[in-house]
Amino acid sequence: MKKKFLALSLAAALGVSLLSGCTQDTAPSPSPSASTPAEPSPSQTVSETYTYADTVAWDGRYDVVIVGFGGAGSMAAMAAADEGARVLLVEKAPEGHEGGNTRYCGQLFANGNGNYEDTLAYYKALAGDHEIPKAMLELYAREIANLADTISDKLGLNKEEFMAWNGIPVIGSMSPEYPEFPGSDSITLTSTHAGISDGYLWQAMRKQVTDRADKIDVWFESPAVSLVQDPASKTILGVTVERGGEKLNVRADNGVVLTLGGFENNPEMLADYLGLTDSRAIGTLYNTGDGIDMVLDVGADLWHMEAYEGIGDFSGSVVKVPEGERGTTMFGSSFTQGGSIFIAGDGNRYLREDELTRHGHIKLGDAWMNARRPLRSFVICDETQFNAFTMPENAVNVQSASSIADLAALIDVDADTLVKTVENYNSYAKAGYDPQFGRSAESMAPITGGTYYAVELTAAMLNTQGGARRNENAEVLDRSGNPIPHLYSAGEFGGITAFQYQGGGNIAECVIFGQIAGKNAAEVKNDTLPAYTAAEKVTSNIVHTPGVTTDLAASEAPDVTLGENEYLGVSHNGMGGDLYVKVTMDGDKISTVEIVQHAETDGISDPARDQIPGAIVEANSTEVDNVSGATITSKAIKEAVEDALSQVK
Incomplete structure (x- = not known):
């Protein structure tokens, strides 16, 4: 019968008995099959007593458990598997929505083009006066300096097709x-194709x-709901995962x-850590800060909780959509030019x-800082701009x-305030000079016409950077700066960006x-769990094992009926x-x-799904152009059609 593992406080109350030294067997053994009884790990074996x-x-039982099937999770799983580990990758989202923000982002990476010294100097400047450990920053810069080679080698992509976006409108401003x-x-923003x-x-x-x-x-x-931790050694033993309405303990x-x-999808955390009470995610809807509570429960330290990124026009804004729905990025929109202004809920420009x-x-x-935002904000514009x-x-x-x-x-x-705000702006546009905020003359035109529009906006939330503090070995650190044994992190969960x-x-x-x-998690550890007598030993029914x-x-x-x-x-x-x-x-x-x-991916693949089938019919061929921004889906549709056509007699 399943038994909940004891919380740390209960373990302390009952008294943890640290007995005589335990022997260990360092010889690796194969991963257990579904019928294998629970036995001590090869790197955590005791002779006469049992452990927590x-x-x-x-x-369930695996060598490595990875929580989150996004870009970092994919790379970690690949690295662990290549080290010989049997890996379980658990994901909160349903299939077709996995990928985290990597699935939705611009698909570009920072690239130091082989120059380590320049890359290090640049990232030191980005950090400003925020402290980032020297070893970690140097590793990050060294890897970014050679990231094009790494991505080409590890992902099997042709480096000759990589493209730097310097000088290209909008994206080029980030390169x-x-x-x-x-x-x-030496720094460019690079994509793996055009x-x-x-x-x-x-x-x-x-x-x-x-x-x-x-x-x-x-x-x-x-979704993972908690970590299983030995109360004495603080070693992470596994993860509790909720699957099919049941909580499963999976040994790692x-x-x-x-x-x-x-x-970014947790309103309470956004308010507590960022002071942001209204925003819309433009990436995944499944990042809800689950890891924060998990690592706090095992004594981890947090860092960069105040750091986040927006995107797009108007200090990073999106048109307001219902809660729980993704916002649409505003880049180079008509609202930044011509007869339009940006106002707060009091009717004034800000x-x-x-x-x-x-x-x-x-x-x-x-410095460049996240904008302070009013409670409400709107675009006010004329019909031409709308x-x-x-x-x-x-x-x-x-x-x-x-x-x-x-x-x-x-x-x-307030009507009087808004009328006066528009009148003042129109006078600035006619004069070609904005004494309030210094808006450029060429971007301004009076707000005129028979119909006027207001569009409510909110903050565009690209991602948060805060999470578990980690070191250059990707080890999660406790509040004293020591690694928590067997616990690692990567990606946006405790990102390196601080400023x-x-x-x-x-x-x-x-x-x-x-x-x-992934590589470090896969390594067989030569450590020993202390003996434990504060709770009874149980017999596990391990069902979920590799493969x-x-x-x-x-x-x-x-199930399609074919005529x-x-x-x-x-x-x-x-x-x-x-x-x-x-x-x-x-x-x-x-x-x-x-x-x-x-x-x-809804929102990205939609144009291809809408356009490619009709284009194929019209051309009576799969030799049609891919839809820009939906290249992968375009190619897949054409490939599937070719597979169907291969069956025609």
């Missing part, structure tokens, strides 16, 4: 993002996991790696509308009126520390894995193409 691990009813800093001449925001890099990372399916099991919709013989992202932000940071003296903007379909508060005073009433803003952020830095961190964490339970097996073909001249085709190379289509032929012509099953 023997008082836990284990349901480098701080050109005034020392070493910036495209961005299309899932290309994430798909390459995910493929490294699927290619190692014989060594890596994956559980979707299986060599290590646990936390790559479960930040807390920032320069055309200022180019740096990941949501605006210039404050000699029509030039593509409004999200799920925008929650878009108002129009024939006068500014009437518009003020619709958004609950100013260079675009592509989080992807770099996923690659760098993901590999370090027995996984959700990553090739998806089953959909005459109808064919089912599949591509295994979608951004989310298998993509199936049904193709109907009319003689030698393609009559219809229907996507019948996929695990692509």
Whole structure:
């Protein structure tokens, strides 16, 4: 019968008995099968007495357990598997939504182009007066300096196709993002092909996991809820995972790696740590800060909890959408030009509308800081500017009126104040000089016309950086600065960024520390757990072992009834894995193409799913252009259609 492991306080109350020294067997043994009884780990064996691990009813057992199937988790799983470890990768999101922010990001990485000294100087300047351990910063800079080679080698990508985005509109402003800093001449924002925001890099990372399916099991919709820790040695023994409505204790013989992202979807944590009471995530909706509580319970220290990144125009804003839905990034929008202004809930302007932000940071003296935001904010614009903007379909508060005073009433803003604000701005636009905020003359035009619009905005939340403090070995540290045995982290969960952020830095961190964490977690530890008598030894029924339970097996073909001249085709190379289509032929012509099953990313793959099938039918060929921003899905649809056509007699 399963028994809950004791909390630390209860263990202390009962009294932990540290008996005589325990012997250990350092010879590795194969991972247990489903029928193997619970035995002590080869690196944690005792001779006559039992340990705390023997008082836990284990349901599963692996060498390494990784929490979070995103960029860092993928790299950690790959590295651990390549060291010979049998890995369990658990993910909170359902299949098709895994990937964390790596799935949704621009697919670009920070690149030092081989120059370590420049890269180190640049990242020191980014940190400002925030302390980052010397060994960690040097390692980070050394790896970023050679990251193009690492990504090419580890992910099997052609370095000749990599593209630096210097000087290219919008993205080029991040390549480098701080050109005034020392070493910036060597820093670029680089993509792995001539495209961005299309899932290309994430798909390459995910493929490294699927290619190692014989060594890596994956559980979707299986959030980790707590860590299992030996109360005396503080060693992390495993993870409690919630799966199918049941809590399962999974033993990790060599290590646990936390790559479960930040807390950008946790309103309480956003308010407590950032003072931010309203925002919308533009990446994953599954980063809810679960790891924060988990590591606090095992005595870990936290760092960089105040650091976060926004994105886009207006100090990092998005059009307000319902809670729990992703925001749409605003880059180079019409609202930064012409007849439009940005106001707070009191009807006054409060920032320069055309200022180019740096990941949501605006210039404050000699530094770039996250903007202080009012409780409510709106774009006020005329019809010309409104029509030039593509409004999200799920925008929650878009108002129009024939006068500014009437518009003020619709958004609950003082009419006299808003009328005066617009009048003042119009006078600045006509004069070509903005004495309030210094907006450029070429960006201003009077707000005029018969219809006026208000669009409510909120903060665009790209990601948080805070989490468990770690060192250069990716070891999680306790509050005294000591590593917590067998616990590692990587990625945005305790990211290295403490102050100013260079675009592509989080992807770099996923690659760098993901590999370090996975490799170190896989190492067989020559440590010994102390004997334990404060609770009874139990017999475990270990069911979940390597190769027995996984959700990553090739998806089953959909149950589709095929009529005459109808064919089912599949591509295994979608951004989310298998993509199936049904193709109907009319003689030698393609009559219809229907996507019948996929695990692509909503919001990114939509244009390809909407356009490519029709384009194939019109061309009667798969030789059609990919949809920009949805390259992976475009190629997968065409590949699936080709598979279907190969079956035509």
